[in-house]
Amino acid sequence: MKNILLINGHEVYPPQAKGTLNQTIFSRITERLEDTYSIQTTVIQDGYDVSEEQKKFEWADAVIFQTPIYWFSIPGSFKTYIDQVYQYGVFFTGSDEYGQGGLFTEKKYMLSLTWNSPNEAFLDENSFFEGKNVDEALFHFHKTQAYVGMKPLKTFSLHDVISNPAIDQYLQALDHHLEEVFSIKIADGDSVDAAK
Numbered sequence: 001m002k003n004i005l006l007i008n009g010h011e012v013y014p015p016q017a018k019g020t021l022n023q024t025i026f027s028r029i030t031e032r033l034e035d036t037y038s039i040q041t042t043v044i045q046d047g048y049d050v051s052e053e054q055k056k057f058e059w060a061d062a063v064i065f066q067t068p069i070y071w072f073s074i075p076g077s078f079k080t081y082i083d084q085v086y087q088y089g090v091f092f093t094g095s096d097e098y099g100q101g102g103l104f105t106e107k108k109y110m111l112s113l114t115w116n117s118p119n120e121a122f123l124d125e126n127s128f129f130e131g132k133n134v135d136e137a138l139f140h141f142h143k144t145q146a147y148v149g150m151k152p153l154k155t156f157s158l159h160d161v162i163s164n165p166a167i168d169q170y171l172q173a174l175d176h177h178l179e180e181v182f183s184i185k186i187a188d189g190d191s192v193d194a195a196k
Contacts (some may be wrong), residue, residue: 001037001108005060006030008043009067011075019045019068021114021161021170026066028171029112032178032186044081053085062108062153069115074141082144091148102149109145110153110181111138112174119159153181 006029010022030039040056042048057063067074086092095101113134125131134157135142142152156177158170175186 001061003059003061004033004037004039005056005063006033006039006041007063007065007067007081008041008045009065009074009078009081010043011045011068011070011077013068013070013075021158021165021167022066022068024167025112025114025158025170025174028174029064029066029178032175032184033182036182036184044077048081048085050084050087053081054087054090057085057091057104057107060107062110063150064110064112066112067114069113069117069138072137086144086148099143099147102147105149105151107150108153109150111135111141111155111157113138113155113157114161115157115159116162117159118163121159156181 006026008022008026010019012019026041026043030041033039040059042053042056065074067078070076073079090103092103093101115134117128121128122133122137123131129137135152135155145152154177156174158173161170178184179186
């Protein structure tokens with residue numbers, strides 16, 4: 001793995017979600033990975049060209065989706081991006097068995113998420129998410145990626161980000177996650193590509 005596409009799926013959602021944390025995490029991921037990997041980026045709210053985005057996906061070995069969660073899903077503009085970019089013949093084709101026509105079977109993806117819901121909401125079946133974890137709560141998004149053949153890397157998820165922000169802790173947790181998933185050594189600058 002050497003090429004990573006990093007997508008910022010934030011959509012301005014005033015007044016409480018201006019995107020500062022999302023951009024901070026997006027920038028931190030770029031900074032931490034760019035010495036080891038070739039990076040291309042897309043910021044959806046800045047606009048995009050569909051054919052250029054398709055070429056980025058074709059180029060990438062892995063895609064990192066950095067996004068807030070609005071109403072238990074990705075922002076509307078991010079969903080529109082997927083609707084426009086994930087086209088037949090580029091991302092998938094027909095198959096004898098439903099969902100087996102993905103053309104990106106050698107690619108991986110990672111979710112990096114910010115939620116205002118507290119982590120406790122996922123802990124047991126009597127909580128709001130009825131015992132489902134973050135990945136189960138976003139089953140639909142994972143199935144979209146599976147449909148085009150991509151395989152998941154471990155999800156990074158931050159919680160309670162508006163009510164109780166803790167930026168320094170978030171960035172430390174992100175560094176640890178990137179070290180684990182992409183086998184980079186942040187402290188001394190050494191890096192090894194082991195996210196295979």
